[in-house]
Amino acid sequence: MKARGLLLVLLLALGTLAVAQRDEENRPTPEQTKAYKALSSLISPAEMSSTLKRLTRFPSRVTGYPGADDAGRYVEGEFRRLGLENVRSQPWQATIPVDRGASLAVRGGKQYKLNCVWPNSVRTSKLHPEGITGPLIYGGNGEVSELNGKTVAGSIVLVDFNSGSRWLNGPRLGAKAVVFVEPESTSRGEAEAKFLTVPLNMPRFWISRQDAPALIALSRSPNPPSVTLHADMAWEHRTANNILGQITGSDPELKKQIIVVQAYYDATSVVPGRAPGAESAGGINALLQLAKAYQQVKPKRTVWFLATNGHYQALGGIRYWLENNWKELEQNSTRQNLQNWLATRMPGIFHYTKREPPQIYLFAGLDLSSQTKGLGVFYKGWYYDFREDLQSKFSDIARADRENAE
Numbered sequence: 001m002k003a004r005g006l007l008l009v010l011l012l013a014l015g016t017l018a019v020a021q022r023d024e025e026n027r028p029t030p031e032q033t034k035a036y037k038a039l040s041s042l043i044s045p046a047e048m049s050s051t052l053k054r055l056t057r058f059p060s061r062v063t064g065y066p067g068a069d070d071a072g073r074y075v076e077g078e079f080r081r082l083g084l085e086n087v088r089s090q091p092w093q094a095t096i097p098v099d100r101g102a103s104l105a106v107r108g109g110k111q112y113k114l115n116c117v118w119p120n121s122v123r124t125s126k127l128h129p130e131g132i133t134g135p136l137i138y139g140g141n142g143e144v145s146e147l148n149g150k151t152v153a154g155s156i157v158l159v160d161f162n163s164g165s166r167w168l169n170g171p172r173l174g175a176k177a178v179v180f181v182e183p184e185s186t187s188r189g190e191a192e193a194k195f196l197t198v199p200l201n202m203p204r205f206w207i208s209r210q211d212a213p214a215l216i217a218l219s220r221s222p223n224p225p226s227v228t229l230h231a232d233m234a235w236e237h238r239t240a241n242n243i244l245g246q247i248t249g250s251d252p253e254l255k256k257q258i259i260v261v262q263a264y265y266d267a268t269s270v271v272p273g274r275a276p277g278a279e280s281a282g283g284i285n286a287l288l289q290l291a292k293a294y295q296q297v298k299p300k301r302t303v304w305f306l307a308t309n310g311h312y313q314a315l316g317g318i319r320y321w322l323e324n325n326w327k328e329l330e331q332n333s334t335r336q337n338l339q340n341w342l343a344t345r346m347p348g349i350f351h352y353t354k355r356e357p358p359q360i361y362l363f364a365g366l367d368l369s370s371q372t373k374g375l376g377v378f379y380k381g382w383y384y385d386f387r388e389d390l391q392s393k394f395s396d397i398a399r400a401d402r403e404n405a406e
Helices: 003-014 030-040 045-055 066-081 166-172 188-192 212-219 279-296 316-329 334-345 388-405
Strands: 085-106 111-116 132-138 156-160 177-181 204-207 226-247 257-264 302-308 359-366
Touching (some): 045 066, 045 279, 066 226, 085 212, 111 226, 132 212, 156 166, 156 212, 177 212, 226 316, 257 279, 257 316, 279 302, 302 316
Parallel strands (some): 156 177, 177 204, 257 359
Antiparallel strands (some): 085 111, 111 204, 226 302
């Protein structure tokens, strides 16, 4: 997650690397090796640790939640502190399921804090203001055998989170709601199995590992206690921000070529109110380190640093940035070309300012993980289909990046 995996971006910005390496064995030249060592020595693990702690201090960094807004302000502040040029934010609207609070109250006993689980399609876990009441039973790992001898219809079922899709057995037998017990560890597959792509009206909640044992003990008693659930979760339009800063290249010609380095600063979770996103912070952490390094070792090409929100909302932030800047970035704008032609041929009549559109030389999105030292270069994602013949345009980049990383 340090500078090693960013070799290509580092050297392209410095103007020391072409799209493909020129030497037969594809090994770095002495000039490239020197430049890379100079840059990588500026990467500070201590600073990265500090940034990680700062980004994860809020319970959730889901787009639209306070933690994501705070992270955006922090990134913008860091851009300014590092002295990037033309630092600015670009607001856009995201539609987010906002967890306004949920609870479980044992009749005549204690009240416990819950978190809402991500909606089933558009159906959130919002309940009527009066809440729902029913006996609390324990369904273990969700197997039907765990529910033998229990009255499931009309109940509130406690289920281990790591139950795959077996949690659905409770709702199939008439349960009113499901409360998942926080596990010690879990996987993405387990998380994805806890909500559906159809708007099933089945409220689902999360209870902490610390609070669950007392409730499990009560639910196993011969006479299960009656509990009441309250929850408020609604879809809201929330303002999200993309943040942009730049370093102008030092070479008179190469500075016209722009390298865009992008990373997202939001996070996600099957439980929106609990998404501190340490693993998701790798890319934005690296982006800040690159900005610091390039301020000390000035690049020959111009570098735009783009921090986006809404990565987990179908890449909302980066799509908004592209859709709202494409006319500016378009290399063959008919209108601008006409204006340039008129201003050049008939300057006494037409006084348009001739503008050269930015030349995007390379766009690199950082999505870094601490789980592996492997490096992958992807030329397309899931949301748009591209012509397969474009793949050849990126094969040299991928090969150079992979071999140099090794």
